[in-house]
Amino acid sequence: xxxxGLGVALxxxxxxxxxxYAVGVLQRDQPAVIASAAPVPASKPxxxxxxxRPFSDYIDYPALEPALDYKRHTLGDPPYAWSYRAxxxxxxxxxxxxxxxxxxxxxxxxxxYSLRVKLISENKxxxxxxxxxxxxxxxxxxxxxxxxxxPHLLSFSYRDPTTNTQRFNTFQWFTIPGESVAKxxxxxxxxxxxxxxxxxxxxxxxxxxxxxx
Numbered sequence: 001x002x003x004x005g006l007g008v009a010l011x012x013x014x015x016x017x018x019x020x021y022a023v024g025v026l027q028r029d030q031p032a033v034i035a036s037a038a039p040v041p042a043s044k045p046x047x048x049x050x051x052x053r054p055f056s057d058y059i060d061y062p063a064l065e066p067a068l069d070y071k072r073h074t075l076g077d078p079p080y081a082w083s084y085r086a087x088x089x090x091x092x093x094x095x096x097x098x099x100x101x102x103x104x105x106x107x108x109x110x111x112x113y114s115l116r117v118k119l120i121s122e123n124k125x126x127x128x129x130x131x132x133x134x135x136x137x138x139x140x141x142x143x144x145x146x147x148x149x150x151p152h153l154l155s156f157s158y159r160d161p162t163t164n165t166q167r168f169n170t171f172q173w174f175t176i177p178g179e180s181v182a183k184x185x186x187x188x189x190x191x192x193x194x195x196x197x198x199x200x201x202x203x204x205x206x207x208x209x210x211x212x213x
Contacts, residue, residue, distance in 0.1 A: 053159075053164075055159065055164060055165055055166045056163060056164040056165050057165075058111060058165055058191045058192075058193065059108055059110075059111035059112060061107065061108065061111070061112050063191075063193040063194050063197065064113045064190055064194035064196075064197030064198060064201065065196075065197050066196055066197050066199075066200035066201075067200065068087045068088070068197075068200075068201070068204070069087065069088040069089070070085040070086065070087060070088055070204060070205075070208070071085065071086060071087075071088045072084070072085050072208070073085070073086055073092075074212065075098060075100065075117055075118075075119060075184075076098050076119045078212065080119060080183075081211075081212040082117075082119065082174075082183075082184050082209065082210065082211055082212060083208070083209070083210045083211075083212050084117055084184075084186070084205055084208050084209045084210070085204065085205055085208035086102045086115060086117075086205065087102065087104075087115070087201070089104065089105065090102040090103055090104055090105070090115070091103065091104070091105045095116070096118075098118060098119035099116070099117070099118040099119070100116070100117055100118075101114050101115070101116045102114060102115040102116070102117075103115070110162070110163065111163055111165065111191075112190065112191075113188070113189060113190030113191065113194045113197070113198065114188070114189055114190070115186070115187075115188050115201060115205060116186065116187045116188075116189075117184070117185070117186045117205075118184075118185045118186070119183065119184060119185075120173075120182060120183060120184070120185050121183070122182070123181055124181065124182055125175075125180050125181060125182060126151055126152035126173035126174070126175060126182045127151040127152070128182075129171075129173045129182050129185070130149065130150075130151065130152065130153070130154045130171075130173070133154050133171055134146070134149070134154055134156070137156060137158060137169075141158040141159060141160075141161065142158070142159045142161070143157075143158060143159040143166070144156055144157070144158045145157045145158075147168070148170075152172060152173050152174070152182075153170065153171065153172045153173075154170070154171045154172075155168075155169070155170040155171075156168075156169055156170075157169070165191070166191075166192060167189060167190070167191070168189065168190055168191065168192065168194070168195055168198060169187060169188070169189045170187060170188050170189075170198065170199075170202050171185065171186070171187045172185070172186050172187070172202065172206050173185050174186075174206075174209050174211075176211050177211070183211070184209055184211075186202075186205055186206065186209065188201050188202045188205075
């Protein structure tokens with residue numbers, strides 16, 4: 001190889017070394033990229049939506065009318081006796097000790113309207129009884145709607161699980177004058193078409209509840 005050929009080969013060798021060095025520098029300066037399979041966010045599954053369940057029809061029975069005639073009764077034995085009024089021509093049913101339900105004579109046992117009175121001894125204030133009843137109703141029934149609430153009264157509607165009908169219920173609690181613990185409980189229950197009569201029934205009975213001294 002002549003001097004000219006040797007010179008060309010030397011130049012090519014130098015250029016190759018510089019090029020290789022430059023490629024190496026570029027490769028070191030670039031951060032390493034590691035391919036990874038990242039999880040793909042799943043679309044939010046749609047929540048199941050229950051279709052609205054219609055209430056069943058009420059029983060075929062006349063609606064409760066306001067302005068009934070009343071008669072006074074007593075519940076409990078002295079010194080725990082209370083006095084109250086119930087519709088004059090309604091019949092009583094003993095449900096438990098010191099607990100009576102009143103309904104018109106001949107009314108079906110299920111699906112109509114009624115009045116219930118009861119002596120209680122839970123050592124709770126009326127306000128605590130309201131909260132306890134509301135929690136029990138919301139935990140035990142569907143479609144509960146609070147209609148009215150005070151420190152001594154709770155009114156609500158709910159779906160009856162046995163008849164699938166919408167029922168309207170009002171509870172009220174009473175204390176002995178000068179005391180704070182509830183001792184007497186009353187409630188009225190019925191259908192939507194009974195609501196005017198239920199309101200009047202609740203007011204008439206509540207205004208008559210008295211502790212017998």
